[in-house]
Amino acid sequence: MIHCENLSKRYPMGSGHKQVFQNLDLHVGPGQRVGLLGRNGAGKTTLIKLIGGVEMPTSGKIRREMSVSWPLGFGGGFQGSLTGYDNARFIARIYGHEYEDIRGFVEDFTELGSQLKMPVKTYSSGMKARLAFALSLTIEFDCYLIDEVIMVGDADFHRKCHYELFEKRADRALILASHSSELVRGLCDRAMVLHEGHGRMYSDVNEALGIYADL
Amino acid sequence: MTSFAAGWRIQRRVIGALMIRELVTRFGRENIGFLWMMVEPLLFAGLVGIMWRYMHGPEEHGVSVVAFVASGYIPLTLFRHAVTRCTRIFSVNGSLLYHRQIKVLDFIFVRFLIEVIGSMMAFVCIGTLLYLLNEFPMPADVGLLLAGWSLYCLFTFSLCLVLAPLSELSEVLEKLLPVTTYIMIPFSGTFSMVSWLTPEIQQVLLYSPFVSPMELIRAGIFGDRVNAIWDLTVPISSSLILTLVGLALCRRIRRQLVIE
Secondary structure (H helix, E strand, O other): OOEEEEEEEEEEEEEEEEEEEEEEEEEOOOOOEEEEEEEOOOHHHHHHHHHHHOOOOOOEEEOOOOEOOOOOOOOOOOOOOOHHHHHHHHHHOOOOOOOHHHHHHHHHHHHHHHHOOOOOHHOOHHHHHHHHHHHHHHHHEEEEEEEHHHHHOOOHHHHHOOOOOOOOOOOOOOEEEEOOOHHHHOEEEEEEEEOOOEEEEEEEHHHHHHHHOOO | HHHHHHHHHHHHHHHHHHHHHOOOOOOOOOOOOOHHHHHHHHHHHHHHHHHHHHOOOEEEEEEEEHHHHHHHHHHHHHHHHHHHOOOOOOHOOOOHHOOOOOOHHHHHHHHHHHHHHHHHHHHHHHHHHHHHHOOOOOOOOOOHHHHHHHHHHHHHHHHHHHHHHHHHHOOHHHHHHHHHHHOOHHHOOOOOOOOOOHHHHHHOOOOOOOOHHHHHHHHHHHHHHOOOOOOHHHHHHHHHHHHHHHHHHHHHHHHHOOOO
């Protein structure tokens, strides 16, 4: 389970601050798939960062009782100046895996070939997305945190992600921040709509999508 | 106990991975690779030593000028590098915080450790080289030398624990740091023994946390040929206070850290 209780997050802004959201509760059990909906700036990415432990809430508590991936988006988790292979080595080291065991999968999944010998900062966003997914799939988490911005890849990438994450690992929990009603309807069994600092959970995904469309 | 063992395993893994990553990004794998980390302290100590040798002659107060300057310069470069490299360390490494097992303290510790290892390698290198040239004595008391070095490191590290979070709060700190580390050189014990100075200055200098560890290092190297004076309360108590303040600051800043 992941329990988020009474979460609030504020960022300093000029002399005052911006309240992203307040008193937000979210509970995600094993295998549950939750969509996060909301307009740009509503706090979807922020919430995912808090759940992933990248940033800390201003107040409130997060308890993680299952293994949670790092947030899969563009920016984080990578060292731009290191090559794709070096990043894979680094991930293997800090998660206690053998690099030799994960290398093959990373090469197969990313299909980046010799580009893996280049610094990650030279990659296109699609290439970064491939590497990010490949690395997080080698670690095997109970819950994956995914920011939709990363779903930028081509059709082949989508097919692979779908197979690896949504079919082969259908038993895993998922928190997906998304604007795509198709994606949320297809993958999630609940959805939370974030709006004006409040989060409301809907057990009916279609209802949530309706509310989101009217914002 | 098992959770402690598991935590310790993860901690070792993280430190190891961060060390390798830091060495690869900073020095690359070309030519001598990570050995570069000792080149700078080595050059500093060597060249400044030679310069002093020509300015002050081969010996002063009964000890070799080159050996004296080199033994002072290596700790000093450690301090200056460690302090400079810990500024803005949280935001620079922000993307690593995507992995929850990595903590901000690991960043400070890893960079500091690299500086310490580099300086120690440089120390051994230059000591051996000068020994072969008959310019450096066999250390009279290795225990004292290591005690002084450890204390010097402890104080430098505790200072980094405070400076790293403060540098995230204000850019002014980063701008003032180079001049401050320069101004403090007379208070660092690098270029003279306390006993060579007047009693009034001695009293003032012993309040500097660098001076006593430096005296210990010199006593460990030169033995009876120098008259070392030290007072361990200043470096130990200031290190403890800085560590406590630093840990609290790190925790506080980590909560506010905004990561892209």
